[in-house]
Amino acid sequence: MTIRQLPPATGSPVDTAANTRATPGPVRSTAAALGLATAPAVSLGLGRFAYALVLPAMRTSLHWSMATAGALTTANAVGYLAGALAAPSVAARRGERPALLGSLAATVVSLAATAASSDLTYLLVVRMIAGAAGAVALIVGGTLAARLGADAAPGRSALLLGVYFAGGGLGVAVSGAAVPVVLGGHQGPPSWRTAWLVLAVLSLVAIPACLPGSAAPGPTRTDPRPGLRWPARPLLALLVSYGLYGSGYIAYMTFIVAHLRGHGAGDGLVTAFWVALGCAAVVAGFAWSGVLGRLRGGRGSALLMAVTAVAATLPLLSSAAPVSYASAVLFGSAFLSVITAVTTCARDSLPQHYWTAAIAGLTTVFALGQCLGPLLAGTLSDGPSGTAAGLAIGAVLLALAAATALAQRARSAPPVPAAPVSRDTVPG
Template identity: 25%
Template sequence: MGTKSAFNWITLWASLLFVVILGFSRLSYGMFLPGIQRAIGGSYGHLGILGTVNFIGYLIGTLCLSPLISRFPYGKPLINRITCLLLGLALIGSAFSHHFTQLGLWRFVIGLLSSFATVLVLSIALDAVRPAERGVASGLIWLGGSAGILITGLFAPYTIDPSHLQGWRFAWAVMGVFGVIAAFGFEFVTRRRGAEKTLLQTESQLEEHKSENVFRLLLNPNRLLYLVASYFFFGWGYIIYFTFLIPYLVSKGVPSLYAGMIWSGIGFAGLFNGWIGGKAIDRWPSGFTLALGLALGMVGVSGAAANQVWFTVLGAAIVGMVSFITPPLMTTALLRRHVPHHAYTACLSIATAFFALGQIIGPIVGGVAVERYGLQLGVASSAIFMAFAAVFACLYGYQQRQGATYSPRLQ
């Protein structure tokens, strides 16, 4: 099978899977937090720990994936189909949680499975796309996460309104069913288009490149360290914002319908973000392009520091438009350009592990800030870490300009 344009059935179903992998399994937790608190109790600090547990699972999964692929170099399609199916089933299972520990175990499993699915779905889908269009394809896939946020916002009247105590359970069950359907759809189109055969041919080159030290490539200050550091701080900053934004709006007396509309607005803006960001990184594949989105995101999340809800709403729109999907998709595209083809899956897995580490630290720091200084400053604290991410992205862009990064010939 030859490579295809960015617009193909594999990319479409990969995007639908990202609705589940990012929007449903990861970020819906922040949307459902008020309803979960009413149902099972706990302070926001304690419930923030469950967010951390989710990302501990995510980190462990990313660390395990690279050696697993090395052990079974032809097993990516099989591992992916099992992982995506189990992820949908785990979302259904989490809907039946009745106490803190039980939900924590489900969040851990979901984090573990979503880490595998994030890397594998991207890797399989992008292998089927022409190199010049992989930024656009990455944007189309990542915007599935924005669609997931948009959809979860529509559930708001049934998940955070006190009159619907069990609404979040029904929502998670429906999301899990959608995840199972998306897993079967992705499996069908990859088999029908022969993507699996192409993938196996690509992976057959792995044996010739085992000497490549992926950690040395990623953590070398003269190569990709600054890009990885930017991804780490972005994970730290954005997860604070998405975990505590809805609780903050509820605490300000914003009705559940309007809070849901704000959340959906982030997702709707992110739909354009994915397209614009993908086109931008294809045309200007630079750390400076990434830094611009992160800097605007820093401005957006700072809107929560104002005492006017409208500033928070405007800031949320900015976050959705320029810096929710942009950093992951641009990091994905930059890695695709600047690491050897045979090392891409391992490099993406390890970079995602640093992203996950940031997401582990974020809810802990955010929870402490919320408990000590209140929800408003807790949410706004995410701007600090977005600023760090932007600085490191600038350093990476400067490094690219000096010609220090590795730039393999695109295959």
């Protein structure tokens, strides 16, 4: 199983003397990772996950079924899939920095555009565009973050990736603090439209923080041959588990707020739940780095996926506020760190010139899972068991993902030899 790699703007770990720029030191690399964390904050926290907060108001105002609500998440995931496939080409042709900043700007525009109409077809298209732009931003930013730790110890490289993906948690926390205030307990059209505009403004304000990190120094060697393929077979178990994880985690993130609302949760509980989830994700970006640096192969991914499975099960056992908060903290502590673990595994398993294509390939499988998860969970949530059925299937998928990840072996042999590399760097 291979996925074609268009020429990414990434370096090769071999022949390091030919690198045209030095890898930044610890302080600069951490600062750069913090700046790059704007990408997941906007593309994930504000551009994707915040939809769960606006969904109850949109359902009430627009008279949607759960399946229709899930269709918007699926549309976003379809766009995410397209963006994942296009990311290596976009990064190579436009340059990494323009690709990153341009995709973040497109995400802002799509969020603002979501407020413009209540037509379902229009909303599906807009959410699809948001997904595509978000995927490009996340993949390009993730490649830059992975490169920051190219010459670092495993724990250090995992920390930098953890810092990067922790930005998604910050976006979740910010949206959790802002959106319920905007909705203010009202479920009419003005409230949900205003919520999308607020999310667009928050995203726009965040983008400047990404500027220093997007220009951080690092290796710039590339392989110019468009026919180069990345060896996906050694990561087959990880690919399967990541697809299952994509289906399971998005079911939770899409319908958990609707589930809480259906069990009488007010604005205060929803706000506290979402902020706790986001804050836990931010802290986890730092807390898990040491563990992920020691666990080889798919064991780190399996551990974190198992934590999300437990967290997704808790709301099914009780609707009490302490149980809900425990679910938020547990899920928040692991769900974005799974991406760190998966990226770390790919980074450790392949030469650097494959990283952009490998990250894009994993993101593609992840996106396929996200396309199926919301439709399945939404359809089940329209049944007699309500949102509990949708959350239950998500928990089952997460457990299956954890079990599958255990089959991913650590690399026991040297990576696939690097192809000859041109001494020219990619323009831009």
